[in-house]
Amino acid sequence: MGNNSSLMLRDEEIDVISKETEFNRNQIVRLYSRFLSLDKKAQGFLEREDLLNVPELAVNPLGDRIVDAFFTLAGDEIDNEKRLNFRQFVRVLAFFQPVDRSKKNSLNGRRDKLKFAFIMYDLNKNGYITREEFKVILNSMVGANITTDQLDKIADRTIEEADVDHDGRISFEEFCKAMEKTDIEEKMSIRFLN
Amino acid sequence: LQMVEFKWDEVEKIYIVALWLFAASISKLVFHNKSCTRFFPESSLLIIVGLVIGYFLVISNVDHHQFSLDWHSFFLYLLPPIIFDAGYFMPNRSFFQNWDSILVFAVVGTIFNTLTIGGSLLALSYSGLFTVPFNACEILLFSSLISAVDPVAVIAVFEEIQVNDFIFVNVFGEALFNDGVTVVLYELFKQFLEVDRIMPIDVAAGTGSFFLVAVGGLVVGLLFAVFVALLTKYSHGAIVLAPVFIFLVPYLGYLTAEALSLSPIIAIAVCGMAMKQYVKGNVTTTAANSVKYFTKILAQTSETAIFMFLGLSTLAFAHKWDTLFVVATVGFCILFRTVGVVAQCALLNRFRGKKFTKVDQFILSYGGLRGAIAYGLAVSMPDSIAAKQMFVTTTIAVIFFTVFLQGSTIRPLVNYLEIELKKDRKITMAESVYSKYSDYIISGIEDIAGQKGHSSLVHDFERFNNRVLCPLLMRDHARTPNFDATKIVRAYAKIIMDEALVETSAPSRKGSRKSGAHPALGHCSCPSTDNDDHLPDCTRRGVNMDMLYAAFSKMLDDKMDALRQELKNCGSSVGADQDIFDDYMEQLKHAPSLKTLHHPALSATRSDAAMRHHAAFAARSVSRHDSRRCRTEGGLAHIATPAGLEL
Numbered sequence: 114m115g116n117n118s119s120l121m122l123r124d125e126e127i128d129v130i131s132k133e134t135e136f137n138r139n140q141i142v143r144l145y146s147r148f149l150s151l152d153k154k155a156q157g158f159l160e161r162e163d164l165l166n167v168p169e170l171a172v173n174p175l176g177d178r179i180v181d182a183f184f185t186l187a188g189d190e191i192d193n194e195k196r197l198n199f200r201q202f203v204r205v206l207a208f209f210q211p212v213d214r215s216k217k218n219s220l221n222g223r224r225d226k227l228k229f230a231f232i233m234y235d236l237n238k239n240g241y242i243t244r245e246e247f248k249v250i251l252n253s254m255v256g257a258n259i260t261t262d263q264l265d266k267i268a269d270r271t272i273e274e275a276d277v278d279h280d281g282r283i284s285f286e287e288f289c290k291a292m293e294k295t296d297i298e299e300k301m302s303i304r305f306l307n
Numbered sequence: 308l309q310m311v312e313f314k315w316d317e318v319e320k321i322y323i324v325a326l327w328l329f330a331a332s333i334s335k336l337v338f339h340n341k342s343c344t345r346f347f348p349e350s351s352l353l354i355i356v357g358l359v360i361g362y363f364l365v366i367s368n369v370d371h372h373q374f375s376l377d378w379h380s381f382f383l384y385l386l387p388p389i390i391f392d393a394g395y396f397m398p399n400r401s402f403f404q405n406w407d408s409i410l411v412f413a414v415v416g417t418i419f420n421t422l423t424i425g426g427s428l429l430a431l432s433y434s435g436l437f438t439v440p441f442n443a444c445e446i447l448l449f450s451s452l453i454s455a456v457d458p459v460a461v462i463a464v465f466e467e468i469q470v471n472d473f474i475f476v477n478v479f480g481e482a483l484f485n486d487g488v489t490v491v492l493y494e495l496f497k498q499f500l501e502v503d504r505i506m507p508i509d510v511a512a513g514t515g516s517f518f519l520v521a522v523g524g525l526v527v528g529l530l531f532a533v534f535v536a537l538l539t540k541y542s543h544g545a546i547v548l549a550p551v552f553i554f555l556v557p558y559l560g561y562l563t564a565e566a567l568s569l570s571p572i573i574a575i576a577v578c579g580m581a582m583k584q585y586v587k588g589n590v591t592t593t594a595a596n597s598v599k600y601f602t603k604i605l606a607q608t609s610e611t612a613i614f615m616f617l618g619l620s621t622l623a624f625a626h627k628w629d630t631l632f633v634v635a636t637v638g639f640c641i642l643f644r645t646v647g648v649v650a651q652c653a654l655l656n657r658f659r660g661k662k663f664t665k666v667d668q669f670i671l672s673y674g675g676l677r678g679a680i681a682y683g684l685a686v687s688m689p690d691s692i693a694a695k696q697m698f699v700t701t702t703i704a705v706i707f708f709t710v711f712l713q714g715s716t717i718r719p720l721v722n723y724l725e726i727e728l729k730k731d732r733k734i735t736m737a738e739s740v741y742s743k744y745s746d747y748i749i750s751g752i753e754d755i756a757g758q759k760g761h762s763s764l765v766h767d768f769e770r771f772n773n774r775v776l777c778p779l780l781m782r783d784h785a786r787t788p789n790f791d792a793t794k795i796v797r798a799y800a801k802i803i804m805d806e807a808l809v810e811t812s813a814p815s816r817k818g819s820r821k822s823g824a825h826p827a828l829g830h831c832s833c834p835s836t837d838n839d840d841h842l843p844d845c846t847r848r849g850v851n852m853d854m855l856y857a858a859f860s861k862m863l864d865d866k867m868d869a870l871r872q873e874l875k876n877c878g879s880s881v882g883a884d885q886d887i888f889d890d891y892m893e894q895l896k897h898a899p900s901l902k903t904l905h906h907p908a909l910s911a912t913r914s915d916a917a918m919r920h921h922a923a924f925a926a927r928s929v930s931r932h933d934s935r936r937c938r939t940e941g942g943l944a945h946i947a948t949p950a951g952l953e954l
Contacts, residue, residue: 147757
C-alpha cells in the first residue's frame, strides 16, 4: 500500500496515515504535494538525492546527516538504494509534531525526538556514539571556526559529561539522561501548517 | 578680607541634585537588606522615602519647585539609561522566540485597554457622578496614558522576583514596545482636543502615524546600533574611547528619535539589543565589563531617583481627589487588563508552539504595573483640560496601587503558584552543543517539509549575520558560512573555568576519586551548594591538585604565547595600552611617546615588560578571585581563556 508508484493519494490512505501519525487531513494533503514536488523523477518514492536537492539543505551543515537519519528511521532498502515512500516520509515528520500532553501520541514523544537526534550522531548505527563520531558531527557544525585542539577538548568534555558508565562511548540511555534537563519537546517541534 | 567664604549660591543647584541622588542611593542601600524587601518591592520603599522627605519639606515650607521633578528632565535624563540597560541586557533569544506575542500585547493590548477604559469611564461619567466633567477626547487622553504598562516599574519588580525568561520577556517586551502605541495615542488625542470635529481621515492619519512612530523608532535604533558597531570596530587604537561611544551613540539615538517625534524608547531599546553582539566582539573584555557595570550603575541610579521623586512629587502637587473616579479607574484598569490578556492569549495560543498557561496569563495580567511614565504624561497634559488635576491625582493613585499592592503581593503569588524561576543552574556542555544542533535539525526538517518556520528564519538570519553583518561590524571576524561557534566555545570555557574555581577553593584531596561525601561542603563557594546536582558534579571531578596546577600553568603559558603573538602582530603599542594602569607613574612609563624613542633592540624588552606587567596584573586578579564566588569576571577570564576567546 503506497509502496509502488501510485501517484494519487486515496482517501483511505489519508485516514490510515492520519490515525497513525496524528496529522490532520489538510496537513497530510499539504505534505503530499510537498512529497510530489520533491519526487522530481515521479517514481513514487524518494531517494537520497531527492532530499539532498532541497537547496536550503545544501547550506545546512547537518544536511546530509538529516537525510541519512530520515532513511535510517524509515526507509526500505531495495537494490542497495534507500527508498522512502510517502507514508514513511510522513512518519518521520510526525516525530517533530509538538507534544500535546493531552493526547497519548506514540510517535512524537520525548524519546522519539531524542532518538532522531541520536541516530544523527551515530554514524555507523551501532547504537553508540563514540568520541570520533561526535568529533565528526562537531566538526561539520563548527569546523573552520575553532582549532582542532579546542575541538578535541570540547568533544572530550561533552562525552565525559554524558558517559556515565565510562565505557568511552554514549549509549541511547546515557544520551537521554544527559538531555533530561533540556526542553526537548519544545526545541524539536515544528508546527505543521494546515 | 575674608579668608573663608560660603559660596552657596554657586553650587546650590547641582549640590541639591547630588544630594538627592545621594539620599536615594543611601535609601537603596538600606533597603537591600532582605528583611525589608520581603514584603515590599524596593520601588515602593523608595516611594515611601520620597513621601516622607517630601512631607518634611512641605511642612518646613520649602518651595515645592525646589524638589519636584521637572518631567522634562525625567524624559531626557532619567529614563534613557534605564531603557538602554533594559535593551542591552535583554535576553535576545527569548525575545525573538516571543516576538509575536510581545507585538500583540504591546499594540493590540494597549489599544484595547485605552478604548475600553476610556469608554467605560465615559459611560460612567454620563451618570454625572464625577465631580469634574470631561469630554470624550479628554478621557481618551487620560486612558491612553493610564493603560500603558511601565517598563521601569516592571523591571523594578520583576528583577527582584526573578521569574523565568519566558514571562519576563513577555511582560517586559510589552512594556517596552507599547511606548510606541502610547506616544501615538497620546499625541493623537491631544491634537483631537484642539479640533472641533474628528474626521475619518484623522483616524486614518492616526493609524498611519502609529506605524511611522514605531517603525521609525526601530529604524533609528538600528541605524545608531550600526554606528556604534562601526565606531568600536575602528577605535581599537584608543581602548578607553570605545565605552564612551557605547553610551553616547545610543543616547544620541534617543534624542534624535525624540526630536523627530518618533518613539525614543523603542529607538534606544532596539539600539541596545542590536549592538550588543558586535560591540562585545570589538572591545576588550575589560571594556565590555566596564560597560556592563556602568550601564547598571546609571540605570539603578535613575530608577532610584525616579521612584523617590514620584513620592516627592505626590506632595508637591495640588490634588483633586474624586473617590469614585479613582476606584472606577483602578477597577477598570485591572478588569480590562485581565480580559485583554486572556483574550489575546487565547488567540495567540492557537498559533504558538509554547502556549500560555493559565498561570502565565495570571502573572501577565497581574504584572501590568503602571509607573512614572504615566505620571510624566499626565502632568504634561494641557492645562486647558478642566479635569487635569483629577486625572493626575488618579494617575498617582493607580501607580501607587499597582506598585504597592501588586508589587508586594506578586512575590508570594509567584511562590504560591510555583512559577518557574530563572534557572541558575550550570549548563552542561552537551546542552549547549545540543542547543545549536537542534536548531539545525529543525531548520533542515522544516526545509524538507517545505515550510518556512521560525527556525529556518532564524537560520537564515544567522547566515546573513555571519556572512554580511559580522565582518562589516566586527573586527577580525572570519567570514564563516557555518555558524558562529563562539557560543559553544564560550560555554566550554565557562564550564572549565567554573570547575577550576571549584577545585581551587576546595581543600586539597590528594587523588581522591569519587570520595563519598563532598569534602568541602562548608568551604566550597559554588553558588548552588544546596542543589542536588552539585554533589555528583563536584565529587566526580576528583582530580588531584597537582594536575590542576599543571593545567593552570599550561593555560598561563598559552596566554603568554597568545600575548606574545598579539604583540608581534600589532606592534608593542597595543600591548602597553591594554590596561588602564593603576597610577599615572605607571602610565607614563609605558606612554606611547617613549616608544618612538626606542631602539629596535629595545623593542623586545619593552614588549616583555608590558607582558610582564599584564601578567602580573592578571596574576593579582587570580588571587583576588579565588576568594570570590564561582563566577568568571575580569582578570581571571584573561588568564585562562585560550587565545581568541572572549567570555
